[in-house]
Amino acid sequence: MFTLFTSMFKEEWRMHSTLFGNLNFALFPVLIFAIAFMGVFILPLITTVMDTVLLSIVVHAQFILLGIMVGSFGILGKEVMNRRFGQASLIAYSARSLPVSEQMVFLNFVVKDILYYFILWVLPFGLGFLAASPFLGINLYYPMLLLLTLSIAFLMGLCTIFLLSAIYSRSKPALFAVLAILLAGFLGSSILYSPGTVLSAVLLPVSIFDSFTYSGLLLSLGAIAVFFTLSILFFTSADTGSEKHYRNLLDSVSQRLGFLQDNTLVAKDFIDLYRSGIGIGQTIFSFLLPLGLIWLVLSFLREFLTQNNILFTIAVVTGVIASTMYTWVTEFDSISAYYFLPLNISSIIRAKTGTFTVLQVVPVVFIIAVGLLSDAAASIPNAVVLCLSVSFFELALMIRMCGLEPGTMIYNVRVFLKYILITGPVILVLLGLTFISPYLAYISVILFIPAWYLIKSGFKKWDNSDYAGF
Amino acid sequence: MPVIKTENISKKFGELKAVDEVNLGVExxxxxxxxxxxxxxxxTMIKMLTGQIKPSSGSAKVLGIDPVKEGIRVREVVGIIPEQETPPSFLTSGEYLSFVAKIRKIDGIEEKSDWWFDYLDFADKKDVLCKDLSRGTRQKLMFAQAFLHDPEIALIDEPLINLDPVMQRKVKKFLKDYVESGNTVFLxxxxxxxxEEICTDFAILHKGRLLHTGKTDELKEKGMHLDDFFMELVERS
Structure with missing residues (x-):
């Protein structure tokens, strides 16, 4: 079994390094290390405007989110084996012709993903903090503890989402029942206990970092082990050989979308999202869950932030996360299925942009709900404009830099660095402006100008290059 | 006047020369x-001829159209069966033909697709998702989509490989009839x-280089079999 694991690991590395070059990809963890290393030197500055507890929550929440993002591949449920293994012809596909159970193949695949992304993201971040600590006289105990708690945060996010997605692949009603129980438990405990107690239960790694106890460590490791084991047990693989009949949706959906230039391609995207379950799955796991977590964390910071500040922060984060909807519609189907038809790469990207635009209803509804529930209804229009401006700007950046491969191109260190360097200042400036006055949120519409330019130049760039695909 | 013509066409992928200065003419x-x-x-040749990838050097013309400059126009007028039979997973067979028809702006698709479902004997799979089809049925579907718009030229990559003998015979007959009515097939x-059975002309490519072009009838007249001739050339090169 170890051979299977190491081969999959090498394969993942080769897939990324083939796309971006060995050096370019090898530099990715170095970049994360450098960001963490340099980040430590501005810690004294950050702590003047942000409480250390708040900072600890933000950092740990980010690694829980990272775990959720990495783990959310599992939402594809039955499709994960078909799509990732079948069409991409990975080792796991060949492994299915060996005398190995699909659960064992999947176990290897998941463990490989955990270790791979741990080495890629979590370890370099922790080591960056560790390496810089002596320069600021920080006791080495703290960076070591941080590495431990960030690893726990990453694994908790990953295993939680993985368990939920495994339940989802078995039965959608069961998933909704589990989510309802979790929500009821959360609301109930919010009434019975103080916000601090609830938060430390939800963000267990933060509590361990704040005051380390062996019981806390054992509890979190136990939870991870249970979630992980249940996920593997619940996992159900591709349902091959089924021959269910479906009524024709393409004609009616494309007719309904007749107002769009590429209505046929957009209709196909929506049928894909609907029939694969990716639409609802991604909305829950990659959108509502992470944003719900961020909203939860922010809502406990009411003594530091006003309701408007919280709403605008959520609007910006929602914009960033909503922009990843572009990866939903580009990742799960290979365009080699129709690229031999009279279509340009730019017309396919334009159609994906059309699908993306229609999907923006989801973040808009979310922002409206947050605004209404957090008693900031007057600022909803500003927040919606802010969210959509950020989302379309990020989409344009992805189109320009990644074309139809945003999910993989992000691991190209040059692409990632450019993305961070462009996105970071834009977000900070916008947040700063909304903190001065809610009306300044409308300034964000300026972003549509560079977005338009980036999309247009992206079309030209990708039309002039050979489509590589997988 | 050839309908497909290449002049010193080459394609490099990094250090690998996938196609090396090939000159072809297809009547x-x-x-x-x-x-x-x-x-x-x-x-790689088919992809270059249909503008899906650009040659590293050299040129090509398909029905007088340059696929580098006007790849879309070439793909409008020709029919293509790609190497891998990968119709979109979550469309049904019927939807996929309808999808192709909409992209190609073909009218009367219902009638045309029904003809293909009957001809290739897979009407019972019309409402089944492409991901649930057998490889042979996917191959039939890809065959149907390539000829849906009655193209003058069809560029088809291993179209028979997953078909059973009965269906192979049917497809071979279709291709012969198609050519007899004045169209061209690049197989x-x-x-x-x-x-050997169906081609009128052939070219042998090995490691990206063109080894030979000729007519199958000429080989038959010399009493040679294509596979012997092929083996001899490939082993010698």
Whole structure:
């Protein structure tokens, strides 16, 4: 079994390094290390405007989110084996012709993903903090503890989402029942206990970092082990050989979308999202869950932030996360299925942009709900404009830099660095402006100008290059 | 006047020369077989001829159209069966043909697709998702989509490989009739028996280089079999 694991690991590395070059990809963890290393030197500055507890929550929440993002591949449920293994012809596909159970193949695949992304993201971040600590006289105990708690945060996010997605692949009603129980438990405990107690239960790694106890460590490791084991047990693989009949949706959906230039391609995207379950799955796991977590964390910071500040922060984060909807519609189907038809790469990207635009209803509804529930209804229009401006700007950046491969191109260190360097200042400036006055949120519409330019130049760039695909 | 013509066309992928200065001419009304072992550059040739990838050097014309400058126009007028039979997973067979028809702006699709479902004997799979189809049925579907708009030229990459003998016979007959009515087929294959049986002209490609072009009748007149001729050339090169 170890051979299977190491081969999959090498394969993942080769897939990324083939796309971006060995050096370019090898530099990715170095970049994360450098960001963490340099980040430590501005810690004294950050702590003047942000409480250390708040900072600890933000950092740990980010690694829980990272775990959720990495783990959310599992939402594809039955499709994960078909799509990732079948069409991409990975080792796991060949492994299915060996005398190995699909659960064992999947176990290897998941463990490989955990270790791979741990080495890629979590370890370099922790080591960056560790390496810089002596320069600021920080006791080495703290960076070591941080590495431990960030690893726990990453694994908790990953295993939680993985368990939920495994339940989802078995039965959608069961998933909704589990989510309802979790929500009821959360609301109930919010009434019975103080916000601090609830938060430390939800963000267990933060509590361990704040005051380390062996019981806390054992509890979190136990939870991870249970979630992980249940996920593997619940996992159900591709349902091959089924021959269910479906009524024709393409004609009616494309007719309904007749107002769009590429209505046929957009209709196909929506049928894909609907029939694969990716639409609802991604909305829950990659959108509502992470944003719900961020909203939860922010809502406990009411003594530091006003309701408007919280709403605008959520609007910006929602914009960033909503922009990843572009990866939903580009990742799960290979365009080699129709690229031999009279279509340009730019017309396919334009159609994906059309699908993306229609999907923006989801973040808009979310922002409206947050605004209404957090008693900031007057600022909803500003927040919606802010969210959509950020989302379309990020989409344009992805189109320009990644074309139809945003999910993989992000691991190209040059692409990632450019993305961070462009996105970071834009977000900070916008947040700063909304903190001065809610009306300044409308300034964000300026972003549509560079977005338009980036999309247009992206079309030209990708039309002039050979489509590589997988 | 050839309907497909290439001049010193080459394609490099990094250090690998997938196609190396190939000169080809395919006459109208011929069933042209591009033959070669796996990895000889056949699929790359089809992709270059249809503007899916750009040549590193050299040029090509398909029906007088330059696929580098007007790839879309070439793909509008020709029919293509790609190497891998990968129709979109979550569309049904019927939806996929309808999808192709909408992209190609073909009218009367219902009637045309029904004809293909009946001809290739898979009408019972019309409402089944492409991901749940067998490889053979996917191959039939890809065959149907390539001829849906009655193209003058069809560039088809290993179209018979997953079909059973009954269906192979049917498809071979279709291709012969299609060519007899004045159309052209550019068939890429490594199955020499099929090429010998149906092709009027052929070219042999090996490691990206063109080894030979000729007519199958001329070989027959000399009493030679295509596979012997092919083996001799490939082993000698």
């Amino acid at each position: 109208k009304g011929s069933l042209f077989g591009l033959l070669g072992p796996n990895g000889s550059g056949k699929t 890429s294959t490594h199955i020499l028996e099929i090429a």
